[in-house]
Amino acid sequence: MLGVKKYINRDLSWVEFNRRVLEEAEDVSTPLLERFSFLSIVSSNLDEFVSVRVAGLQEQRKVGYSNTDFTGYTPQGLIKRLTKRTLRIVRQQYKVYRELLRQISKEGVLISSFRDLNDEQKQLMKDYFLDIIFPVLTPMAVDVSRPFPLVHSKELYLAVVLQPEGIAEDAIEKRVCAIVQVPSILPRAVQVPGRKNVRRMTYVLLEEIIKEHISLLFSGYTLEVVHAFRVTRNSDLTLNEEGADDLLQEIEKELRRRRRGLPVRLEVEKNIHPHALELLKEELEMQEDDDLVEIDGPLDLTFLSRFANSLPGFEHLRYPKIEPVYPQEFEEADDMLSVVREKDVLVYHPYESFEVVNDFITEAASDPDVLAIKMTMYRVNANSVLIRALTGAAESGKQVTVVVELKARFDEERNIAWARQLENAGCHVVYGLVGLKTHAKITLVVRRESGSLRRYVHVGTGNYNENTARLYTDVGIFTCDPDIGADASALFNEMTGYSTPHDWRMFAVAPVGLKPMLFDLIDREIANARKGLPAQIIAKMNSLSNKSMIDKLYEASQAGVKIELIVRGVCCLRPGVPELSENIRVISIVDRYLEHARIIAVAAGGTDEVYISSADWMTRNLNRRVELLCPVNDIQLRKNLLNLLNINIRDNVKARELHPRGAYIRVTNEDAPLRSQFALADIDLWKLTSN
Structure with missing residues (x-):
């Protein structure tokens, strides 16, 4: 086919994937509140893409790397193409957002601008500001004695342009600027208390409430303008694994550095004040035009998913519920291991409940004939049943080995916490192999039976995370096949010890x-x-x-x-x-x-x-x-x-x-x-x- 390259570029293909996510938000057959959630996913996807993939391309551009990849793109050419396509997606995303606001208003839910509230509502929001918001705000002046503060990645901020009271409005040289972080600990969409028996629910965005009352933070100054901005920093870790004395400490050090990663993208409100924009670009060293994104609407739509999911009722605006069922093979069994001894069992999440995995490990942890449990851990949910089961097993004297992948991107801090908790309980915790991420999903249970040992194995395609198991489609297999069991033992020996690559029977x-x-x-x-x-x-x-x-x-x-x-x-x-x-x-x-x-x-x-x-x-x-x-x-x-x-x-x-x-x-x-x-x-x- 003439004019067609042999390969599609990876990053351009990713942009097309995010476009398909946006199409789900556009699709009128998608329930309305789910359309809000898809808009949120578009934003969170783009955040991660910019902080990792675009950040890497920008680093290549800065050092003058100009080789083409196997799809024919240089970093410079690819950045231009990506910028054009992602901006097109963002513009369409906000067009959809405005349409969804119109649609949800017909259902009695309104995300209002502050100026459209009535006097009573404005007073209620002022009370909320004084009682809840004001105490947690910290105005940060920018001048000779107070340098530009550290702006955290993907957090929402307000740039405030002020003039001392009594100074003529055109005295530009007296103009000053301050930064205020919009507290992420508070709900982004704040419900305005309404009259009883009135079905309409009105919300105002947190930054609008702050903007309206921000002059209370700056006595002696006249507010000229206030605009929102947001910075995305390079979030990829650069680890010297071979030179590290302690991988856990090295990752903790890199996580601290991530907070100061180089800025990759600056998002600003449309028509931001030129003085504020120049200050931001100078202090953040944003020199390229494609690093700046002007947004016609509220910055950071990732809040929409939480907002949509928190609305009470409105089940007709959500997907019909599909409750995961407990796998039929285990439903009537007295114990799971007896079922697996008889036959292999396939489970498919989220249609079949992840509880079956929790139960498998919990049962093994409490079984007096189980001698050892070994498993890999990449991303685990908070309050994990599995963590409790493993710590209990170790405390009861079982050999428990957990290969924790500390380098699971954006889950590093959580995995460090799990590693320490497991170690304190007596588990053997291994951080994987130098230079490699451990992404395999496998659990091995070794049990004493009739004078010999039998190995039970769970192999899956997804993480041991009961939250994502409700949102992701993944398969898993339970088996006590001797060859698979032997390979599982060899795999753990290779990950935890110095074993040479194994002559695999099945794996x-x-x-x-x-x-x-x-x-x-x-x-x-x-x-x-x-x-x-x-x-x-x-x-x-x-x-x-x-x-x-x-x-x-x-x-x-x-x-x-x-x-x-x-x-x-x-x-x-x-x-x-x-x-x-x-x-x-x-x-x-x-x-x-x-x-x-x-x-x-x-x-x-x-x-x-x-x-x-x-x-x-x-x-x-x-x-x-x-x-x-x-x-x-x-x-x-x-x-x-x-x-x-x-x-x-x-x-x-x-x-x-x-x-x-x-x-x-x-x-x-x-x-x-x-x-x-x-x-x-x-x-x-x-x-x-x-x-």
Whole structure:
């Protein structure tokens, strides 16, 4: 196809993913309060993208790095393209925001400007300011004796321009500036008390209340203008792991440095005062035009999700509830381990409850015949049942080993706290391998039975986090297969000790063996296609950006292998290009849940093999992380996962198909409407139990 590059740029592909999230906020068929939540996700996604990916590109630009990546972009050229596309998304986001405000007002919920309140409401808000807000505000003057304060990343601030009282308004040289942080500890949307029996609910944004009364902080000065601003800093950690005496202390040191990371983006209110803008740009050293974003509306829409979820009632404006069910295989059992001794069990969250994982580890922790529990921990929720179970197990004398990944981005502080709590309880805590993140999701339970030991294993595609397990789609398998158990023991020995890479029986483990294993699977499908045998690959993942993996898939396509890819986010592969990728189809599903499972199925000449994994097909996952690929050995479970994948593939409501020129177009066909995330809520539809 003329004029089409072989690869799609990773960062531009991410922008297109965030555009698909924005489309869910635009979609009138999405319940109204859920549309607010999608707008919030667009903002939080963009925050992380800017603080990590854009920050890295800016660093390359500063040092004059001008080489092109494998998609043909230099850092300088890519930043310009990204700026243009992200600004377009932000403008559309605020257009949608204004429309959603109109829609929610019809339901009796109003986010009002302060000036539109009546006198009684204004007085109530003044009382709220004096009683609740004023005591926590800290005005920070900027002058010769008081230098510009540290502005925290992604926090909301007000830039206040003042003049001493009695000075002529045009005495520019007497103008001064101060900074006030909008306290994030208070609700961003403040409800205005209303009259009894009046159904309308009115809210005012916190910064508007502060703006209206901010002169009370500056006696002796006349307020000229006040505008909001927000800074995003470089949040990527730079660790010297090999030179560190203590990794935990090194990460704590880097977290302190993160607060002072170089500014990457400055967001300001539209029509901000030139004096305030110049001060901000000078003090934050924002020299490039693409570092500045002018916003026509309230800065930082991440508050919308909490706002929408906190509104009482309004169930008709939310998705219908889908309560996770407890897996049928364990429902009637006296103990879980006896079930796993009989057969492997597949669970699919959020349709099946994460309580089953909590119960598995809690039961093992209290079982007197369990000798050891070992597990990996990447992102864990607050008040985790698992943490309590592990600490209890250690205190009762069991050998408890936890591989805590301290470098899980933006969860570092929480993971440090868990590590210390576990260590204090007597657990053996390991921080992973130098230079690698531990991203594998696995738990091993060793139990004494009839004079010998039996190993029970849980392998999953998602984190051990019961909160995200309600929001993300992930699969997990419970098994006591001896070969998988042996591999699990070897994996933990490798992560905690000095074991050399293992000769795996079942697993493939990154950074050494996972990519070669995937290549072997694809090569076998290529050979089968050339022999005229069934040859197909179905792969579901979050992201696909590794060049050599893409090239291998291109090779398979050219050999006649039929390839179906379900890639939620970044995809650098360009499907449907004649003589390159005409046998490859790529879809992305963006819906109420975050698609997070990693599943690979190959035809294997007609016998079908299925694997689950913790790894996306990205360079970082394949080369710089401890990742795990595990086969699904039970024939019935393989069929269940194939059913699940095929339902995804047939989605013609929320699926978008990636076209050769890089655009994602909603899937439309003559089939009956199929919305895969809603269809999969009917567990009997895909999870066929064996006789």
